[in-house]
Amino acid sequence: MVQRRFWQKQIEDSWKVRSVLWLSGVRRVGKTVLCQSLPDVEYFDCELPRTRRMMEDPEAFLEGLRGRRVVLDEIHRLSNPSELLKITADHYRDVRIIATGSSTLGAAQKFRDTLTGRKRDIWLTPMCLPDLKDAKQTDLERRFLRGGLPSFFLGEKVDERDFQEWMDSYWAKDIQEMFRLERKDPFQKLTELVLAQSGGIFEATHFAGPCEISRPTVTNYLRVLEATFVAHVIRPYSTRKPNEIISAPKVYGFDTGFICYYRGWQQLRRDDLGTLWEHFVLNEMMARMQTRDICYWRDKRGHEIDFVLANRGRNPIAIECKWSADRFDPTNLEAFRYLHPNGENVVLAADIKRSFGHSYGPLKVTFESLESFVSRMAPV
Structure with a gap:
């Protein structure tokens, strides 16, 4: 697995500014692999029904993740994904979350709140010069x-x-x-x-x-x-x-x-x-x-x-x-x-x-x- 160090640094630096990150990019551009390459993260695949059931009560879910770094992959599969991210940003600031999706936040109908001022956006593009070097x-x-x-x-x-x-x-x-x-x-x-x-x-x-x-x-x-x-x-x-x-x-x-x-x-x-x-x-x-x-x-x-x-x-x-x-x-x-x-x-x-x-x-x-x-x- 190639360590995409430029993007890893973008994520780490962004977490210093905001507790909630939105990682977007086209399908198969490497969002999942990039997130799994981060140290000390807990990974949740929102395509899995059991994962979605865990998040039906956002506060109970987040309470068990105090102080952790969390990946929510394919978060658009949740019924109300922006609610969970908003609660994190407002009430669980010690939880670091990176959520992934294949579109700009708010483009899809499920996102009822674009979280303006509560998140940091990172756009993962097809491989750039630092990726080729890595x-x-x-x-x-x-x-x-x-x-x-x-x-x-x-x-x-x-x-x-x-x-x-x-x-x-x-x-x-x-x-x-x-x-x-x-x-x-x-x-x-x-x-x-x-x-x-x-x-x-x-x-x-x-x-x-x-x-x-x-x-x-x-x-x-x-x-x-x-x-x-x-x-x-x-x-x-x-x-x-x-x-x-x-x-x-x-x-x-x-x-x-x-x-x-x-x-x-x-x-x-x-x-x-x-x-x-x-x-x-x-x-x-x-x-x-x-x-x-x-x-x-x-x-x-x-x-x-x-x-x-x-x-x-x-x-x-x-x-x-x-x-x-x-x-x-x-x-x-x-x-x-x-x-x-x-x-x-x-x-x-x-x-x-x-x-x-x-x-x-x-x-x-x-x-x-x-x-x-x-x-x-x-x-x-």
């Missing part, structure tokens, strides 16, 4: 093709049936149980199209016909995909300049392995690496910064910036992703900085080991490794 397997092309679900990445081989079995389990255990959707075929068709077309501009009307559903249904399904971390909706950065794209989002699939599978890629060409590197950069930023507050930028002439970090009150950081640094062209950054002159410009390339700067006329660009960038961007 696994002693840092081959990025393997990570791209197999994806970042631990069993897919670390296994001897990945069978095509593994992807379909994951999709069937996702529908049965996440979508039907938590969201009560009724039509499997159009939902799975949309999911497959989102993965196959990952990274592109999302127009709901373009998906309605192939999926045989209405535009509002496409929009509703996309919200479910986003709530369960299977899709990431990246919205355009804009200060409403006349020639900027201000409404059309880009949608990224959650995992490079599934993107390769639904695109039919069994071997990677050089041109594929740039696209998959962009997805990997997004996963790394989300993992290390624990945020989805990431934008892209595009103008009506077709200039585009891969990602923009635009925290309120700070100048936007423009990020370009390149598999090889020598493929960088400053044209897009120049167009962006013509409208937004202040802020840092960063090129994240897979072949950069040490950061360096380069000037293109008045445009100053930092070429940086992904590890260096996310380390300085991550919250302390």
Whole structure:
């Protein structure tokens, strides 16, 4: 079993701030194994009927766990999961609880209280750079093709049936149980199209016909995909300049392995690496910064910036992703900085080991490794 030390530290540090943690992430991303790897925890699998019976009286259950560290796996299986967590946060603060689920807290109908101010959220993403180091397997092309679900990445081989079995389990255990959707075929068709077309501009009307559903249904399904971390909706950065794209989002699939599978890629060409590197950069930023507050930028002439970090009150950081640094062209950054002159410009390339700067006329660009960038961007 690989010890995912980056995530173990995230949990330990978060327990110092809040007694209740919510660990979320897609199915089979490693939530259960991660929780069981923590020292001195008592593990409860809420899928088991006898476990659910133990928690029918939350106060009696928690009374017997004073001073303990507790894992409540698949807590959405309880009839009223937010009640138990709220009682813990308010009245049993010496009990440390980490509860797991496959969606944002509050997305599913069973969660009647989102516990605002009472919990700390941790989002477990597909394997990031520290995970690859812990696994002693840092081959990025393997990570791209197999994806970042631990069993897919670390296994001897990945069978095509593994992807379909994951999709069937996702529908049965996440979508039907938590969201009560009724039509499997159009939902799975949309999911497959989102993965196959990952990274592109999302127009709901373009998906309605192939999926045989209405535009509002496409929009509703996309919200479910986003709530369960299977899709990431990246919205355009804009200060409403006349020639900027201000409404059309880009949608990224959650995992490079599934993107390769639904695109039919069994071997990677050089041109594929740039696209998959962009997805990997997004996963790394989300993992290390624990945020989805990431934008892209595009103008009506077709200039585009891969990602923009635009925290309120700070100048936007423009990020370009390149598999090889020598493929960088400053044209897009120049167009962006013509409208937004202040802020840092960063090129994240897979072949950069040490950061360096380069000037293109008045445009100053930092070429940086992904590890260096996310380390300085991550919250302390």
